[in-house]
Amino acid sequence: MITVGPLPPEKLAYALARYSRSPDSIRASIEWVRTHDSAKFLDSFYFQYGHASIADLGHLALCFEGISELAAVEIEDEPLWDGQARSSRYQDFSKSGFVTPPEFDAAQAALYRGAGESLLAAYNQVHARVLEWLTRVLPKPEGMKTEAYQRNLAARAFDVARYLLFLGIPTGAGQVTSIRTLEKQIRRLRASAFGEVRALGEEAAQACAAPAQCSLEASAEPVAPTLAKYVDADPYPGAARQRLGEWAAANLPPYQATETPPLVDVLQPANTLADIASTLLYSVTDRPFRALYKLACNWSKAVCMEVIGAALESRSRRDELLREFRGGLYAFDMVMDIGAYRDLHRHRRCQQYRQEFTGKLGYDTPPAMFEAGAGDLYAAAIEQALSAWKQLPQPAAQYVLPFAARSRFLFKMDFAEIEYISRLRSGVKGHFSYRQVAWEMKQKFAAIEPQLAQLIDATPPWVEDPLVR
Ligand SMILES: Cc1cc2nc3c(=O)[nH]c(=O)nc-3n(C[C@H](O)[C@H](O)[C@H](O)COP(=O)(O)OP(=O)(O)OC[C@H]3O[C@@H](n4cnc5c(N)ncnc54)[C@H](O)[C@@H]3O)c2cc1C
Structure with a gap:
């Protein structure tokens, strides 16, 4: 066994790729890399001939600081992404302020800032009131250290107040990805509908062409110079979604929601063609997946192929199929x-799709908000934000949406991931809003797969221990 010391990502990719294609020891490959130009190798093998797996072998760490939560969603939307985002519990928003999207003119920015400031003021007030209420109803158990008790209650109060945070608040994300994933990510960010996200894509590309800004040892070597040359904006997914949106607008029958949508709906699409067609239409409409799938099952194969054709129209030979073509046995529409x-x-072990974040589906209120006597001040701040969302131009209006606002998301996965998510995310250490979702996933799944559902050890939301972290 031979360990290999830290190497710049492109040199490591070069060394391991050469190793796989020669009879020599890795020691010889490392020596080879010392004396040869990794840029030439990557240029020809990875970028020109498309030996993509070579770029899996070099990894690099990148941190995004002071970005909006909305930008963080876009950054993290990469199935092969390893990283961590900052928890809002440890941030002081009175000092950091929030991100104002570059798309807004002065009047729009003022409307946005007014709503954002009200949300953050309510966030601080709600946190104080909930903490005071929790301290009253949950006295410190004997034997628990005061510090731990106070920390747990403060964390719980932040969990309640979190509903008032919004997509414009700042966060940070640190990631470790392969060159291949980073290339895809930067190309996707540069084609984003959001100015902030496009700028982050530009900055990431420039950063790859320069030496690391932060490391244990100073180095003048650029981080990933070859990668930096090949990360132009990827126009395909955006063009395909625009075409699908046009198809949906021209061909789908009118739709009016008749009842409050369930938190979780699950189906097991048996008709693959209809499944792909309806998944393609899902993120360009505001319809439930079940409604779209039902429509598609009643269409002829030719109509389903028309939808698929709309998604493929602008696809070049180098573009991967959209993620809508990937599957999962069970589709959870939430x-x-x-x-x-x-x-x-x-x-990450699932396929995820989302519709635009919206203010149309109402918002959630955790029961503790009323119990702590903060219901009115909460509702006033959320209503102000939703009213601003209606007046602001899309898509940047989404920045003002509070975390309380409901939107529609589709997750497709196999049984192992259902078991994992439902078990992990229903646990008492989790946030109560996703605990409810994780629990519902098991309940809804039990209706279609009762035997398998019995194997899921999910914790019911009513089993609570706010003093456990
Ligand atoms: C109580 C709690 C608090 C959290 N706090 C934070 C936080 O403050 N900040 C934050 O950023 N995140 C936080 N998370 C999220 C956490 O870091 C994970 O991102 C999240 O739980 C997804 O789970 P996963 O990565 O285990 O698995 P999934 O992505 O669902 O994958 C399922 C399984 O597949 C395998 N797998 C998937 N991807 C890989 C991979 N790249 N390498 C190896 N194996 C893989 C693993 O076995 C994994 O368990 C928190 C989660 C919980 C439950």
């Missing part, structure tokens, strides 16, 4: 608050 989604979005 109308949950944005805060819960921010947490569940982090699961």
Whole structure:
């Protein structure tokens, strides 16, 4: 066994790729890398001939600081992403302020800032009131250290107040990805509909062409110079979604929601063609997946192929199929608050799709808000934000949406991931909004797979221990 010391990502990729294609020891490959130009190798093998797996072998760490929660969603929306985002519990928003999207003119920015400031003022007030209420109803157990008790209650109060945070508040994310994932990510960010996200894509590309800004040892070597040359904006997914939106607008029958949507709906699509067509239409409409799938099952194969054709029209030979073509045995369509989604979005062994974040599906209120006597001040701040959302131009209006606002998300996964998410996310250490979702996932799944559902050891939401972290 031979360990290999830290190497710049492109040199490591070069060394391991050469190793796989020669009879020599890795020691010889490392020596080879010392004396040869990794840029030439990556240029020809990875970028020109498309030996993509070579770029899996070099990894690099990147941190995004002071970005909005909305930008963090876009950054993390990468199935092969390893990283951590900052927890809002440890941030002082009175000092950090929030991100104002570059798209807004002066009047729009003032409207946005007014709503944002009200949300943050309510966040601080709600936190104080909930903490005071929790201290009253949950006295410190004997034997628990005062510090731990206070920390647990403060964390719980932040969990309640979190519903008032919004997509414009700042956060940070640190990631470790392969060159291949980073290339895809930067190209996707540069094609984003949001100015902030496009700028982050530009900055990430420039950073790859320069030496690391932060490391244990100073080095003048650029981090990933070859990668930096090949990360132009990826126009395909955006063009395909625009075409699908046009198809939906021209061909789908009118739809009016008749009842409050369930938190979780699950189905097991047996018709693959209809499944792909309805998944393609899901993120460009505001319809439930069940309604779209039902429509698609009643269409002829030719109509389903028309939808698929719309998605493929602008695809070049180098573009991968959209993620809508990937599957999962079970499709969970969920109308949950944005805060819960921010947490569940982090699961990678599933295929995720989302509709635009919206203010149309109402918002959640945790019961503790009323119990702590903060219901009115909460509702006033949320209503002000939803009213601003209606007046602001899309898509940047989404920045003002509070975490309490419900939106629609589709997760497709196999049984192992259902078991994992439902078990992990229903546990008492979790946030109560996603605990409810995780519990519902098991209940709804039991209706279609009762035997398998019995194997899921999910914790019911009524089993609570606010003093456990
Ligand atoms: C109580 C709690 C608090 C949390 N706090 C934070 C926080 O403050 N900040 C934050 O950023 N996140 C936080 N998270 C999210 C957490 O870091 C994970 O991102 C999230 O739980 C997704 O789970 P997972 O990565 O285990 O698995 P999934 O992505 O769902 O994958 C399922 C399984 O597949 C395997 N797998 C998937 N990807 C990989 C991989 N790349 N390498 C190896 N194996 C893999 C693993 O076996 C994994 O368990 C928190 C989660 C919980 C439950």
